[in-house]
Amino acid sequence: MAQAATIEPETGFQPTGDELLVVEDVKKYFPITRGIIFQKEIASVKAVDGVTFSIKPGETLGIVGESGCGKSTLARCIIRLLETTAGKVWFEGRDITRLSRANMRPIRREMTMIFQDPYASLNPRKRVGFIIGEPLEVHRLGSEKEVKTRVQELLEVVGLNPEHYNRFPHEFSGGQRQRIGVARALAVNPKLIVCDEPVSALDVSVQAQILNLLKDLQDDFGLTYVFIAHDLNVVRHISDRVMVMYLGKVAEVSDRHQLYTEPKHPYTGALLSAVPIANPELGRARQAIVLEGDVPSPVNPPSGCRFHPRCPRFQEGHCDVEDPPLYPFGGGHVAACHYPLERWPMNADEMSRVSSRATGVTTDGT
Amino acid sequence: MALLEVKDLRTYFHTDDGVVKAVDGVDFSVEKGQTLGIVGESGSGKSVTNLTIMGLNPKRNTVSSGEALWKGEDLLTAKPSKLRDIRGNEISMIFQDPMTSLNPVHTIGQQLVEAIQIHRDVSKRVARARALELLKAVGIPRAEGRIDDYPHQFSGGMRQRVMIAMALINDPDLLIADEPTTALDVTTQAQILALMKRLQEDFGSAIIMVTHDLGVIAEIADDVLVMYAAKIVEHANVYDLFNRPQHPYTWGLMGSLPRLDADAERLTQIPGQPPSLLRPPSGCRFHPRCPYVMEVCKTTEPRLEPSQRDSNHLQACHLDEETKDREAAKLTHMAEVS
Numbered sequence: 001m002a003q004a005a006t007i008e009p010e011t012g013f014q015p016t017g018d019e020l021l022v023v024e025d026v027k028k029y030f031p032i033t034r035g036i037i038f039q040k041e042i043a044s045v046k047a048v049d050g051v052t053f054s055i056k057p058g059e060t061l062g063i064v065g066e067s068g069c070g071k072s073t074l075a076r077c078i079i080r081l082l083e084t085t086a087g088k089v090w091f092e093g094r095d096i097t098r099l100s101r102a103n104m105r106p107i108r109r110e111m112t113m114i115f116q117d118p119y120a121s122l123n124p125r126k127r128v129g130f131i132i133g134e135p136l137e138v139h140r141l142g143s144e145k146e147v148k149t150r151v152q153e154l155l156e157v158v159g160l161n162p163e164h165y166n167r168f169p170h171e172f173s174g175g176q177r178q179r180i181g182v183a184r185a186l187a188v189n190p191k192l193i194v195c196d197e198p199v200s201a202l203d204v205s206v207q208a209q210i211l212n213l214l215k216d217l218q219d220d221f222g223l224t225y226v227f228i229a230h231d232l233n234v235v236r237h238i239s240d241r242v243m244v245m246y247l248g249k250v251a252e253v254s255d256r257h258q259l260y261t262e263p264k265h266p267y268t269g270a271l272l273s274a275v276p277i278a279n280p281e282l283g284r285a286r287q288a289i290v291l292e293g294d295v296p297s298p299v300n301p302p303s304g305c306r307f308h309p310r311c312p313r314f315q316e317g318h319c320d321v322e323d324p325p326l327y328p329f330g331g332g333h334v335a336a337c338h339y340p341l342e343r344w345p346m347n348a349d350e351m352s353r354v355s356s357r358a359t360g361v362t363t364d365g366t
Numbered sequence: 367m368a369l370l371e372v373k374d375l376r377t378y379f380h381t382d383d384g385v386v387k388a389v390d391g392v393d394f395s396v397e398k399g400q401t402l403g404i405v406g407e408s409g410s411g412k413s414v415t416n417l418t419i420m421g422l423n424p425k426r427n428t429v430s431s432g433e434a435l436w437k438g439e440d441l442l443t444a445k446p447s448k449l450r451d452i453r454g455n456e457i458s459m460i461f462q463d464p465m466t467s468l469n470p471v472h473t474i475g476q477q478l479v480e481a482i483q484i485h486r487d488v489s490k491r492v493a494r495a496r497a498l499e500l501l502k503a504v505g506i507p508r509a510e511g512r513i514d515d516y517p518h519q520f521s522g523g524m525r526q527r528v529m530i531a532m533a534l535i536n537d538p539d540l541l542i543a544d545e546p547t548t549a550l551d552v553t554t555q556a557q558i559l560a561l562m563k564r565l566q567e568d569f570g571s572a573i574i575m576v577t578h579d580l581g582v583i584a585e586i587a588d589d590v591l592v593m594y595a596a597k598i599v600e601h602a603n604v605y606d607l608f609n610r611p612q613h614p615y616t617w618g619l620m621g622s623l624p625r626l627d628a629d630a631e632r633l634t635q636i637p638g639q640p641p642s643l644l645r646p647p648s649g650c651r652f653h654p655r656c657p658y659v660m661e662v663c664k665t666t667e668p669r670l671e672p673s674q675r676d677s678n679h680l681q682a683c684h685l686d687e688e689t690k691d692r693e694a695a696k697l698t699h700m701a702e703v704s
Contacts, residue, residue, distance in 0.1 A: 066551035067522075173639050174408075203407040203578060205636035208622030212635055230551060233581075237624035237633065274556035276581025278623055280604045283584045290560050291553045293507065294521045 017093070019054040020224050021078065021192060026051050026087035028073050032299065046298045047073040049248035050087070057191065060218065060225040062239030062256065064232055064271070068295055070248040071228045075194045078226065079111050080104065091192075109139050112185040116197035118177035122169040128155075128180055129165040135187045154183040158213060175206035182213065186221070194226045199234060211238055232275050236260055241332070244268050247306040248298055250326060254333040262344050264327075264335035266351060267307050269344065287347040305338070312352040313339045367438060368395035369572055370419070370457075370540060375432035377411075377418045386643045388414040390596040391432075393670075396540065401566065401573040403587030403604065405580060405619070409640055411596040412576045416542050418442070420459060421449045455485040458533040462545035464525035468517040474501075474528050475513040481532050500531040503568075504561060523554035530561065537569060544576045559586055580623055584608060592616050595641050595651040598670055601680040610694045612673050612681040614656045620697055650684065658685055658693075 029044040048070040055061050063071045076082040078089055080096065088097045096107055112135070115121035122131055132154055133147045142150065152162035158179040169177055178198060185193050195214070199207040215238065217223060229235050235242055235256075242259045244252045244267065252265040263269045270289045277283035291310045296302055302309050308319040318338055326334040339354045377389040389411040396402050404412045417423050419434045419441060434441040436452065444452075453459075461467040469477055478497035479490060486493070494513070501509035504527040517525055526546060533541055543562070547555040563586065566573060575586055583590055583604065590607045592600040592615065600613040611617055621634030638655045641647050647654050653663040662684050670682040673690075683690070 066553060175639065203640075204580075205407060205618055205622045206639075208624075208633035208635040209637075211624065212632055215632065231624075232552065233624040271552060274552040276555070276559075276579065276585045278580040278584050278608065278620065280584045280608050283581070288556050288560065290556050294523055294554075 018056060019090075020057045020059075020092060021226075022054045022088075022090040023074075023078060024052050024088045024090065026074065026077055026089065027085045028070070028077050028082060029085045043299050046248050046301060048077060048084075049298075049301070051245070051248075051250055053243055053250070053253060055192075055224055055226065057224055058218070058222050059241065060227055060239045062235035062242040063226065063228045063245060064230060064235050064242060065245035065251075066230060066295055068247075068298065069245040070298070071245050072196055074245070075113070075196045075226065075228055079108075079113055079194055081113075105139070109135075109188045110190050111192040111194065112188065112190040114178075114181050114185045114193060114195045114198045117201055118174050118181055119201070121181055122177055124169055127166050127168060128172075131169070131180060132183045132187055135184060139188055141188065150187070151183075154186055157186065157217070158183045159209075173206075174202055175209055178202060178206075178210050179213065182210070182217070186217065189221070190223070192224045192226070194228070196228045197230070198227075200229060200231065207234070214238065232260075232271060244271065247295060247301055249306060250334075250336060251307065252333075252335040252337075253326070254329075254335075255331065258331065258333050262333075262341075264329055264333070264340035265307075265337045266311050266313050266339075266341060268335070269341055269346070269351065270312075273345070286345070289348045289351060305336070307337075312348060313337075313354050315339060315354060368435075369398050369437065371395040371433070371435040372415075372419065373433040373435070375415065375418060375434060376430065377414050377423060378429045380427040380429065381644075384644050387596050387646065388643060389418060390646075392593075392596075392598055394591055394598070394601065396572050396574060398539070398572055399566070399570050401575060401586055401588045403583040403590040404574065404576045404593060405578060405583050405590060406593035407578055407640055409595075409643065410593040411643075412593050413544055415593075416459070416544055416574065416576060420453060420457065420542065421446075451485070454481055454533075454538075455536045456538055457540045457542065458536070458538040460526075460529050460533050460541065460543040460546045462548055464522055464529055464549065467529060468525060470517055473514050473516055474520070478513075478528075478532055478535060481535050485536050496535065497531070500535050501528070503534075503565070504528075504531045505557070506531075523550055523557065526550060526554075526558055527561070530558070530565075534565060534569065534571075538571055540572045540574065542574045542576070545578070546575075547582060548577065548579070555582075562586065580619060592619070595646055596643055597651060597682070598680075599652065599682050601670065602676075603678060606676060606679050609698055610676075610679070610691070611697065612679060612690050612694065613652075613683050614658050614685070614693075615652050617693055617697055618655075650682070658689065660684060 026048055027050055028048040029046050031041045032043045032045065033039040034042045051074055065071050077084045084097055088095050091107060129151050133151045136142060136147045136150060152165060155162045160176060160179050199210050202210060227238050239256045242254060242256050243250055246267050252268045263272055270291050273289040293310055296309060304320040304322055305324050308314045324336045324338045326336050328334050339357060342356055372392060372394050375389055375392045379386040379388055392415055406412045418430050421441060430442055475494065475497055479493040482488065482493040482496055498509055498513055501513060506512055506524060506527055520528065547558050550558060577583060587604045590602060590604050591598050594615045600616050611620060618636035622636060624633060636655050641651060649665050650663045650668050653659045668682040668684050670680050673679045673681055674687050
């Protein structure tokens with residue numbers, strides 16, 4: 001099997017050949033132009049700026065980050081709703097980044113997507129049966145009758161009444177619509193489903209229904225998920241591994257247990273401490289690390305480490321000069337920080353006291 | 367005397383399909399300096415409750431009854447001129463969506479100055495100084511330079527800060543915050559919650575915090591109302607609510623929450639959908655989704671009354687105390703195991 005052999009060494013990642021999806025140094029820049037006739041590119045929004053990761057079959061990779069960190073753009077690059085500016089996406093050992101439309105079509109059967117907004121992602125003028133069956137027709141999978149049987153089967157799988165085949169989307173509630181979205185994604189029996197914030201528009205009780213459904217479907221059909229969310233609780237619940245993104249780059253990747261118990265990147269730490277805990281005793285005893293300011297603009301990202309203007313551990317002359325690579329911390333846990341957290345939990349004061357440097361950097365005895 | 371006392375508040379919307387009872391008999395009160403959390407899902411009536419108190423429901427087709435006593439005076443029957451005096455002055459409100467609640471064609475400075483001059487007879491210069499002071503208080507960097515910027519020049523978190531500044535500009539006694547952090551990222555949410563806590567300490571305002579996020583409630587509220595289908599199903603001190611929840615709907619909400627401090631393989635889900643308020647279920651409105659449903663639940667509506675052990679813990683459920691304690695213990699145990 002042809003493999004991505006040129007993965008950057010510092011990611012700590014060596015392709016073993018059994019990955020379902022390998023994303024290699026993917027970049028997506030959106031040009032900012034000026035002028036009407038002669039559109040001159042004056043700058044670009046670096047939405048995704050060199051992201052590398054891989055997923056094994058049956059695994060769920062959670063991607064978290066704040067708005068504007070590039071997680072949705074990345075998702076769209078993976079399934080080629082957007083063309084990447086640079087980098088490669090390998091699916092089952094095959095580079096799909098520059099495949100033609102015709103060559104891409106069979107691969108589109110293998111990877112589908114669930115969208116965030118269950119109100120906007122279903123065509124209001126089409127019946128549910130058509131919406132779910134359309135992927136089958138596009139790929140010419142079965143006769144009209146077979147498609148109908150399959151759609152009714154799918155409706156049942158996602159917990160809707162097969163009789164509702166002829167209804168319109170507006171007749172369903174938000175949670176039910178998201179089930180329709182899930183059924184549509186499942187229709188062609190894909191291997192990979194990219195879920196872009198599938199539950200953030202839903203109420204908690206309905207959110208739990210959809211999360212349970214996604215887990216059940218994964219067990220039943222051996223699905224692989226890329227699960228994008230900004231809610232760390234949700235990501236922890238559903239993922240095997242979690243990737244934290246900040247301003248177009250990977251800040252930290254780890255299995256979900258380590259990420260939440262031993263975060264290494266100060267940004268991950270700040271995110272974790274900012275999540276409200278549904279327990280007044282625990283929540284109020286803890287001292288949240290409140291980050292100052294906003295996420296900077298991806299047009300002119302900060303020099304060096306992109307997190308440095310907001311980082312409590314910022315060291316002048318190092319963090320703002322040298323872009324940190326992903327240092328390995330064992331067990332596939334990597335973090336892009338020159339001064340990773342020594343332990344967890346810590347409060348803001350402790351976090352600002354830097355005592356160690358990342359492995360791979362020559363220590364000067366501090 | 368309580369600052370705000372709401373008695374048997376009802377808001378009915380008359381629509382073509384029938385009467386939607388959006389708020390159906392709600393009682394609560396807010397004391398000075400207290401934070402009351404209102405939690406519930408979309409359509410449970412938590413926002414309409416506040417809009418009714420503020421007199422902001424559309425006049426057409428809306429019928430409100432009951433009382434909302436503000437310092438002893440009923441807001442529901444108050445004259446529009448009186449309401450205008452109170453709104454934005456004694457009671458102010460922060461809305462959910464910071465993107466749409468500022469006027470895009472005026473600078474934030476103009477909008478803040480307007481908010482002051484409507485209620486106070488002060489010069490523009492004094493008002494502007496006050497506006498600047500508030501922008502600094504809510505943590506807008508380089509406030510002097512940004513006061514003449516337009517809303518689109520601010521990020522979501524910064525706009526929400528401007529909204530908070532505007533809400534606080536006349537030193538309100540009560541701040542109603544309707545999902546103030548829902549549209550924001552977690553780190554921004556943490557900033558805004560910390561800010562609201564600090565400002566409450568500085569200004570001593572009471573806060574009504576409406577949210578669907580139990581985590582936010584646990585962080586900020588003193589007392590909590592849980593609303594379901596236009597009614598209050600549980601009302602307790604925040605510690606009691608989280609340690610001894612007494613209503614199956616509250617259990618469902620807590621169980622369906624994936625949380626950092628507990629590691630469940632499957633989430634407990636509440637089956638079904640919230641009911642239509644056009645034709646709410648008979649008896650207890652939660653009975654079609656309740657795993658503990660009994661015959662009595664289908665016919666008799668439970669009253670919101672004190673639980674046997676704690677007279678301050680109000681709940682509306684027919685279940686016996688023992689079952690409730692057992693189920694509540696299970697939930698809190700789950701959280702402790704981790």
